Amino acid sequence: MATDAHCHLSDLLKQFPYAEQERRYLGLACAVSAWNPKDFTAHEELAQHALQDKAPRIFLCFALHPQVPAVVAAQHGSAIPEFSTLLDFMETLAAADRLHGIGETGFDLYNQAFRNTEAIQEELFRVHLDLALTRQLPLVLHVRRAMHKVFAYKQALKRLPGVIFHAYSGTLGEGEALLRQGINAYFSFGTALVLGRKESIRSCAGLPLDRVLLETDAPYQPLRGRTFSSGQDIPIVLKAVSRLRHDGGPATWGESHESTLESVIDRNFYRAYGGTG
Ligand SMILES: [Zn+2]
Structure with a gap:
């Protein structure tokens, strides 16, 4: 069974109504992230149905995405509304044991609009971290x-029990430094590998295999020629990882190497999210 360490199933379903059927067909366990109660509720229902049907599991995460302050500021002008209702919602979920992870949170300083909200991103990050x-x-x-x-x-x-870097964009050296510091870090890679992003390729080739995860970030990181990413990208990403790595399996290339890699990465996934298959 393969695994997708980060996706937004509810958003994907808006573009691709068969996403859950596809996920089950592919035997793909996944970790889903939501930043509002509506999407979280949809995810939780899907997760419960998956459990009842003994389908591949869905692990639930919630957080205020670091891009939310900039998006909200663009919609509402300069006055950023209170985020306390959403943060309270998150705390309620965590207290009731309804979360497998807090995320996605962090920092996005990619462009000026995001950099303008650095202070509030930091404030939100601290709440999530706490x-x-x-x-x-x-x-x-x-x-x-x-x-x-x-x-x-x-x-x-x-x-923390684990820190999962979704769509890891740091350098190989930074990843190694985090591990040396004693952080229980996992580095998740997606379609960027297939699209030839050099830094991702270098990191994925060099970081310890027991730290590597795969993801789609569905629907947000499509391959060329597609309008969304989805579960079917996982085997493609796995192939890309298999070409990059000579460890984690027999020296002969091909399917046996890929399936060994897949089972190592699956183990990483369940370790990272504290669950079992
Ligand atoms: Zn995401």
């Missing part, structure tokens, strides 16, 4: 052009 520490849940991170911000929190991150 909750993850209190509840001992893994943290799912979205980090763009902001690895320095992550390193500033390394002492706290060390005390």
